[in-house]
Amino acid sequence: MKKNKTVTKKELAQHLHDNLGFSVRSMSRVVDEVFELIKEALIIGEPVKIVRFGTFEPYERRGRRGVSPRSGEAIEIPDQKTVVFRPSPTLRKNLNAR
Template identity: 60%
Template sequence: MTVTKKDLALYLHENLGFSVRSMGQVVDKLFEEMKLALERGEKVKIVKFGQFTPYKRPTRKGVNPKDGAPILIEGKKTVVFYPSSTLKKLINEE
């Protein structure tokens, strides 16, 4: 199952009673703020869920699969997610 931003807005609407449209705006603003923080190089920590951390991959050596020639693979920025211990326990419960 995939959870979309629309699903989150509907869930908030059903549980808080505000309009779907206003809850959609809240969800959009939340993700926009998370994105901006990550772009600034800041960690985004959600208690009892996990932490999103910006990470810079270093440049590394690689091999061109077509001809076997050595190449340099440029480093790039990415985001790493570390789940909280609470989330890990929840997922691993049987």
């Protein structure tokens, strides 16, 4: 994989193809299925833990008052769901070693 570039699903599938020998099309389906499983778990509120990589956790932001940058008037920002990623100690150690 190239450095200083965003990794795409297509590149993940190509990397799996290069290392495992299965077709790019089947590896693309595998990548899609993995992301679909992660997405489904997060939607129902379950964290997704990938050992030696990290944990994806659903997180609910409370609504708050804000100011519209265009008009300057006060607005209500509703509750929002988002995802938080917490890297594992192993990943953090590897990132800091470089």
